[in-house]
Amino acid sequence: MNPIEKLKNGFERFKNEFHEINSQKSVEYTKLVKEGQQPKILMIACSDSRVAPEILFHVDPGDLFTVRNIANLVPPYEMDGHRHGVSAAIEYAVDYLRVEHIIVKGHANCGGIAALMKKGAVGDFISPWMSISNKAREEVLNVFPDLTDEEKRSACEKASILVSLENLLTFPFVKDKHEGGKLRIHGWYFDMNKGELLSFHQESKRFQKIR
Ligand SMILES: [Zn+2]
Numbered sequence: 001m002n003p004i005e006k007l008k009n010g011f012e013r014f015k016n017e018f019h020e021i022n023s024q025k026s027v028e029y030t031k032l033v034k035e036g037q038q039p040k041i042l043m044i045a046c047s048d049s050r051v052a053p054e055i056l057f058h059v060d061p062g063d064l065f066t067v068r069n070i071a072n073l074v075p076p077y078e079m080d081g082h083r084h085g086v087s088a089a090i091e092y093a094v095d096y097l098r099v100e101h102i103i104v105k106g107h108a109n110c111g112g113i114a115a116l117m118k119k120g121a122v123g124d125f126i127s128p129w130m131s132i133s134n135k136a137r138e139e140v141l142n143v144f145p146d147l148t149d150e151e152k153r154s155a156c157e158k159a160s161i162l163v164s165l166e167n168l169l170t171f172p173f174v175k176d177k178h179e180g181g182k183l184r185i186h187g188w189y190f191d192m193n194k195g196e197l198l199s200f201h202q203e204s205k206r207f208q209k210i211r
Contacts, residue, residue: 044067044072077171112126
C-alpha cells in the first residue's frame, strides 16, 4: 500500500475508535482533551520504526510522554545556550507534568549503536549526537575485546542505556526528585530477536528478563 494512504486509513480508524463512536475510548479521549494530559511515565526510546513504545506496550493516549531519538540517548545537563530538544522534553515531563517514572528503553539491532561501534557514525549531526555514548563504546571494547561484532553491539546497546541513566542524574531537577523518592528511573531493553523485555537490576548490575 502507498505509505501515505496507509496513514490516512490509519487515521480513519483512530477517528472511529476515539472520536465518533460513543465508546469508552472516546469518552476517555474527550476527557484527556478537555482536562489535559497527566502521563505518569516519560519514556525515552529510539526512533527506530520497529520499537514504537505505544505499539510495544499497548498503551492508550495519555499514558506515555515520549522522547524518541537516535539510539534513545540522554545527553548530559549542559547550560550552553544551545537548543537541547531532549533536555527540554525531560524538563517539561519532570517539572510540569510531574511524571513519576523515567524509562530509558534501548533495543537490540540498534543502527545508531552499530554505527558507533564501527566508528561509522558519520553525518553533521549523527556523529556528535552518538558521541554521548563514547563511554559505553570504550567500556565494551576494553572489557569484552573477544566478543563478536554482534555481541559487542549488543553489550554497547545495554551499556549505553546506563550512560543515559547516569546522564539523567546530571539534571538537577531529576536528581532532586529522584533522591526525594518522587521519581523512579528505569533502564529497559527490548530484544526484538527473542521478543523479550529486560530491565536493569541495580543490585545485580545486570539486565534481567521481566517479560
Ligand atoms: Zn535504535
